[in-house]
Amino acid sequence: MDNNYFEIKRAGINTTFQDKGRNNLYHIGIPFSGAMDNRNFLLANKLVGNKLDSPVIEFAYQGPLLKFNGDKITITVTGDVIFKLNKKNNEIEGRCYETYQLENGDEINILSTNKSVYGYLAISGEIDLKFQWGSCSINTKANIGSNDGKKLTNKQKINIRKINFDQKNKKIDYLNSKIENIRVIKGTNFDYFSEEGKKIFFEKEFIVSKLSDRMGMRLDGPKIENIINTNIKSEGLLKGVIQVPADGNPIIMLSDHGTIGGYPKIGVVASVDYDRLVQISPGSKIKFKEIDLSDAETLFKLYEMETQNLISQI
Amino acid sequence: MIKNISNLGDAALYCDFGTEVNKDINSKVIKFFETIREKNIEGINNLTPSYNKLIISFDLKITNFKKIKEIVENIEIKETQKLNSKKIEIPVCCDSSFSLDIERLEKKLNLDREQILEVFFKKEFFCYMTGFIAGMPFLGDLEEKMRVQRLETPRVKVPKGSIGLTEQFANIYTFESPGGWNIIGNTPLNVFDITKEKQPNLINPGDKVKFKRISMEEYKDLHG
Numbered sequence: 001m002d003n004n005y006f007e008i009k010r011a012g013i014n015t016t017f018q019d020k021g022r023n024n025l026y027h028i029g030i031p032f033s034g035a036m037d038n039r040n041f042l043l044a045n046k047l048v049g050n051k052l053d054s055p056v057i058e059f060a061y062q063g064p065l066l067k068f069n070g071d072k073i074t075i076t077v078t079g080d081v082i083f084k085l086n087k088k089n090n091e092i093e094g095r096c097y098e099t100y101q102l103e104n105g106d107e108i109n110i111l112s113t114n115k116s117v118y119g120y121l122a123i124s125g126e127i128d129l130k131f132q133w134g135s136c137s138i139n140t141k142a143n144i145g146s147n148d149g150k151k152l153t154n155k156q157k158i159n160i161r162k163i164n165f166d167q168k169n170k171k172i173d174y175l176n177s178k179i180e181n182i183r184v185i186k187g188t189n190f191d192y193f194s195e196e197g198k199k200i201f202f203e204k205e206f207i208v209s210k211l212s213d214r215m216g217m218r219l220d221g222p223k224i225e226n227i228i229n230t231n232i233k234s235e236g237l238l239k240g241v242i243q244v245p246a247d248g249n250p251i252i253m254l255s256d257h258g259t260i261g262g263y264p265k266i267g268v269v270a271s272v273d274y275d276r277l278v279q280i281s282p283g284s285k286i287k288f289k290e291i292d293l294s295d296a297e298t299l300f301k302l303y304e305m306e307t308q309n310l311i312s313q314i
Numbered sequence: 315m316i317k318n319i320s321n322l323g324d325a326a327l328y329c330d331f332g333t334e335v336n337k338d339i340n341s342k343v344i345k346f347f348e349t350i351r352e353k354n355i356e357g358i359n360n361l362t363p364s365y366n367k368l369i370i371s372f373d374l375k376i377t378n379f380k381k382i383k384e385i386v387e388n389i390e391i392k393e394t395q396k397l398n399s400k401k402i403e404i405p406v407c408c409d410s411s412f413s414l415d416i417e418r419l420e421k422k423l424n425l426d427r428e429q430i431l432e433v434f435f436k437k438e439f440f441c442y443m444t445g446f447i448a449g450m451p452f453l454g455d456l457e458e459k460m461r462v463q464r465l466e467t468p469r470v471k472v473p474k475g476s477i478g479l480t481e482q483f484a485n486i487y488t489f490e491s492p493g494g495w496n497i498i499g500n501t502p503l504n505v506f507d508i509t510k511e512k513q514p515n516l517i518n519p520g521d522k523v524k525f526k527r528i529s530m531e532e533y534k535d536l537h538g
Binding site: 023024025026027028029030032132133141142143144185187188233234235236237238240241258259260261265268269270271293296297300304 | 320321322323324325326328333335347351359360361362363364365366367368369371374375378379443444445446447448449450452488489491506508511514515518519
C-alpha cells in the first residue's frame, strides 16, 4: 500500500518531531534543539531498525493517540511511559523497549510519562518530513523545522514515505535511573555569588518549577545571593548552563534555549547528566553536586560506552 | 589577543577578550570567530561570538577541552586581517502605530520625537553580534544622550520587524517574540529569512547598518 499514515486523534501536550538537532548555527541565533533525552532517542531508532539519527516523535507528559492507516508497521516506545495498543479492538498494555507490529486500523495510545517528562515513539521507516539545516527538529519558539516549526495538532496526518517492516520482535531490558543529584561544573561567574549563596547552591534542594519546557528549566527554592552584579555583558549560552537572574532563582538552559544571555552563570550541568536532568518533572526535587572537568570527562566516556553497549545488545 | 581561555562546562571553551564593550575588542572576537569557522576543526560544533567573548562548543564524543584549547591557542590572527564588512540600509517607518515607546523615550531622554529620530537616522551602526533569537542583530553605538534602560515590564509580544533601543544598542526583532526594548519603528524587510539556509541573516557581525526613514505608503509598497 502506498498511502501509509498515522492519523492524530489526540496530539498530546507537547508532541514534536525530533532528531539529532542542528550544529553550527549558534552565531546566527539558532540552538541545537534535537531530542532532549539522547539515549532514549538512539535506543528507539535502534529497536525499530532505523538509522540512529532518524526522526522520532517526542512527547512530554501526555503523548499522542494515533491510528494507523496502511498495511503493516513496526513501532516502539522508549522512556518511562504508560501506553496501550488497540489491535483489532483488543486492548494490550504496552511495554517500553519492545517492538510492536500494527496493522490497518490499529491504534497506539500514549497515556503519560511516569514520573518523568519525555518519551519517544519510533516508527520503522521514513516519516515524510521537511528538513531545515539538515534536521527535522521542531523549535516551536523560532518556528524552525518540520511541521512549520509547530507542535503536532489533532486530526493531522503523519505520512510514512517508506516502511521497513520487521516481523521479528526486538526488546532490551533497560530501566531509566531516577536521580535527584545532578553533577555540575562551576560556571564562569561562580564568584559573583556570596559564600552563603555558593553553599546553598551545592547543599540545598531545589524544586523544578512548572514553568519549564524545552527552552529551560526554572527552579524554586532558597535564593542565591549575588554580590557583584546581577547582569553581565550578554554572551553565548549552552545547554546545561545554569544562570541566576536578579531574583536569585536558577534557570537551566535546555535544548531550545536562546543563544545569548546576560545573567551570571553559576554552573554548567555535566554532559553525563543531561539526559537525566531533562527527565526531572515539575514539582520534583533536584540537588547539585560539584564535579571537576576531568571527572566530568571520564564519567561522560563511561556513559557513552554504556549507551553503545545498550545499542549493541539490540 | 585572547586574554584568557577557560572551560564552560565540559564541552565548551570560554574565550575572554576583555571586559569592555567596544568595536576594537569586538572586531577581534569576530576575526577569531571567522578564522576558526573557516578552519572546520574536527569536533567543534558551534561558535558563539558576542561583544567581548567567544564560546567554542565541541562534541565531547570526538574531542575534549585540552585538545581544542591547544588548537585555539596556536591560531594566529594577523592585526592586518580585514573584517568582512557589508554596508546595509534598513528602511524604517516610524508611524505612530509602529513607534510603540516613542513617548516613553521622549520623557526619559528629555528630547522630542523629531530630535530622537534625527539622531537615530543619522547614525551609522556597527553589528556586534546576532542572536538571542534567530538573526537578531545587536547594533551600536548610540551616543550617551540616547541611552535608556529596557522597559520595566517586558512586552509579551513585540511585533516582527520592530526596531528597539536599549542602552548603547539598537536591535531588530526578526520575528514576533517577547522583549523589553524601546520600540521606535518597524521595517518591512525580512531581516531573517528561514528559506535561505546558506545566508538567512541579512545582517552579520562586523556589518555597518544605516536606517532610512520611510513613509507609511513606502512601507506598504515594500511589504508587498
